[in-house]
Amino acid sequence: MSDTPKIIRHMFVNLTKLQLDPKVAKQGASVVDGLIEKMNAELPKVSKADWHKLRIAFCGMLAHGWAMGMNPFNNPKMKADGTPLEVRVSRDILLPMEALKSLRYVKRDNLGRVEKAFFEPSSEAKIKEQIERILAEIAKKHWAK
Numbered sequence: 001m002s003d004t005p006k007i008i009r010h011m012f013v014n015l016t017k018l019q020l021d022p023k024v025a026k027q028g029a030s031v032v033d034g035l036i037e038k039m040n041a042e043l044p045k046v047s048k049a050d051w052h053k054l055r056i057a058f059c060g061m062l063a064h065g066w067a068m069g070m071n072p073f074n075n076p077k078m079k080a081d082g083t084p085l086e087v088r089v090s091r092d093i094l095l096p097m098e099a100l101k102s103l104r105y106v107k108r109d110n111l112g113r114v115e116k117a118f119f120e121p122s123s124e125a126k127i128k129e130q131i132e133r134i135l136a137e138i139a140k141k142h143w144a145k
Contacts, residue, residue, distance in 0.1 A: 004029035007056055011063040018066075032058045 005025040012020040020028075036055055040046070046054075065071075077098055079085050086094040105118040 002029065002033055002055075004032050004055060004059065007059045008032070008062060011056075011059045012066070015060065015063040016067040028059075028062055032062065 008025045008028045009020050012018050032055060036051060077085060084096050086096055088094055102120040103117060104120050106114055107116040109115050
């Protein structure tokens, strides 16, 4: 068992001021440990202390990248060429990232398949609804007889 999850949690506290969930730290540790193992096979003459320093550096880079916005909760809306980013939600369905971000509730059947999906209305729809409501109140107040 490596110390990598402990190092990752420590780096996240120091660099991002976040207390990382142990499960997420373990997932990150598997990435760092896998990279170290692959490099170890390529560079067999590096000392154990140097590998430990490299492990610490990779954990720090992971935390720093997270702090800079490279994390699972930072999803871009557009590709680099300006086209909308679409996410494959099943083998046959591509969905724009904006629609996926507005997903609020999913009901599944007993086999785990999605039966219903409820999305939050867009901000434009919310604003239009608020304007319609305000206009209806004004009309009711001033023109109703």
